[in-house]
Amino acid sequence: MKLTASLLASVLSIMVATAAPLEGRDNPHNVEPYQDKHSDVAKLFVRAGEKAGKPLANGPTIGSAEWKALYPPVEKVPDVSLTPKSWTAALAAAKKAGGYPSGVPLTTADASGNYAYPAGVNPSVEPVCSFPNGCNKASDFYNAPDGVLALSFDDGPTAATTNLTNFIKKNQISASHNMIGSHIVELPTQFQQIIASGGHLSVHTWSHMHNSALTDEQILAEIGWCMQVIYDNSGLVPKFWRPPYGDLDNRVRFIAENVFNLITVTWNRDSRDWAIPSLFDQTVQKSVDEVRSYVNGSKSPGMNILEHELNNACVTVFETVYTDYVNDGWDIRNLVSLVGRRRL
Numbered sequence: 001m002k003l004t005a006s007l008l009a010s011v012l013s014i015m016v017a018t019a020a021p022l023e024g025r026d027n028p029h030n031v032e033p034y035q036d037k038h039s040d041v042a043k044l045f046v047r048a049g050e051k052a053g054k055p056l057a058n059g060p061t062i063g064s065a066e067w068k069a070l071y072p073p074v075e076k077v078p079d080v081s082l083t084p085k086s087w088t089a090a091l092a093a094a095k096k097a098g099g100y101p102s103g104v105p106l107t108t109a110d111a112s113g114n115y116a117y118p119a120g121v122n123p124s125v126e127p128v129c130s131f132p133n134g135c136n137k138a139s140d141f142y143n144a145p146d147g148v149l150a151l152s153f154d155d156g157p158t159a160a161t162t163n164l165t166n167f168i169k170k171n172q173i174s175a176s177h178n179m180i181g182s183h184i185v186e187l188p189t190q191f192q193q194i195i196a197s198g199g200h201l202s203v204h205t206w207s208h209m210h211n212s213a214l215t216d217e218q219i220l221a222e223i224g225w226c227m228q229v230i231y232d233n234s235g236l237v238p239k240f241w242r243p244p245y246g247d248l249d250n251r252v253r254f255i256a257e258n259v260f261n262l263i264t265v266t267w268n269r270d271s272r273d274w275a276i277p278s279l280f281d282q283t284v285q286k287s288v289d290e291v292r293s294y295v296n297g298s299k300s301p302g303m304n305i306l307e308h309e310l311n312n313a314c315v316t317v318f319e320t321v322y323t324d325y326v327n328d329g330w331d332i333r334n335l336v337s338l339v340g341r342r343r344l
């Protein structure tokens, strides 16, 4: 999805970054896969004519035109005039409560699609702390615990989801799926296949934009509408998210974490499956070889690897290396079962 050379450069800079590593989170008794139904954030997701916690009660049939009309137009930033007033109020309340980072300007894209902060701003340090520029925060889910493979797939649901979820079911594992809200509207059947495979439902925004270039209100809408469509069709309000392109800074973190109470997931390894077949001459075999080198490498820290369910090539990479993960003794888990485990 709109992948650019700058993304690769960003990813490489992450791999060599020496920022303080995260060691998982240390509240093992306090993390659930989804928001508590009675929490303030869960109350932000209510559909007209229904009570909180009762998804699609008497709602239109999933996939129908009436159902699609519940959501903003797909594959673009939702118009902020559609934003529910309760979300805007939650953003205002979070800002009032404190912690909103000043001094984090928006990025702009140049002609080749490279997103950059204004001249004179150092995005690698506070107060910006941009992940594509090598900055991690202790609150980001970056490293997996030793010996653990954090299994997650981005950009679903897609036509390739069926093959992926069949493989997952066959092998009796569970993955987190960082999903694009627009894709759920486009492919509701594959969304239901993710649920049926025991998948953990996580957020990857409404239309997969670079968050650092969006206004606060647009980021609110990008995250909020993705949570809404997941909630409406599963009854579950997500608790985890991964920013598209890893495009994350303190302003984006503030909205995700202080308004929506989300746990932010980045990555510490990249399968580069997203580049197959059109970028950098990437192939299934090259991605397989790269992942295998990680599999054979150090188990400390564990692998929080970037993988996709974008197309069958990405799924094939995972299916091919799966045996290697198993044979090499990796402990394969979705993101939920990792939170709270500290790296030893």
Ligand SMILES: *[C@@H]1O[C@H](CO)[C@@H](O)[C@H](O)[C@H]1NC(C)=O
Pocket: 292, 293, 296
């Ligand atoms: C990984 O290790 C196994 C044995 O543990 C070996 O057979 C294989 O060739 C190694 N693969 C790579 C890519 O180093």
Ligand SMILES: *[C@@H]1O[C@H](CO)[C@@H](O)[C@H](O)[C@H]1NC(C)=O
Pocket: 159, 160, 163, 311, 312
């Ligand atoms: C699913 O996998 C099969 C076997 O590899 C393949 O032929 C088919 O094209 C895949 N489906 C999709 C939608 O990619």
Ligand SMILES: [Zn+2]
Pocket: 154, 155, 204, 208, 244, 245
């Ligand atoms: Zn993505």
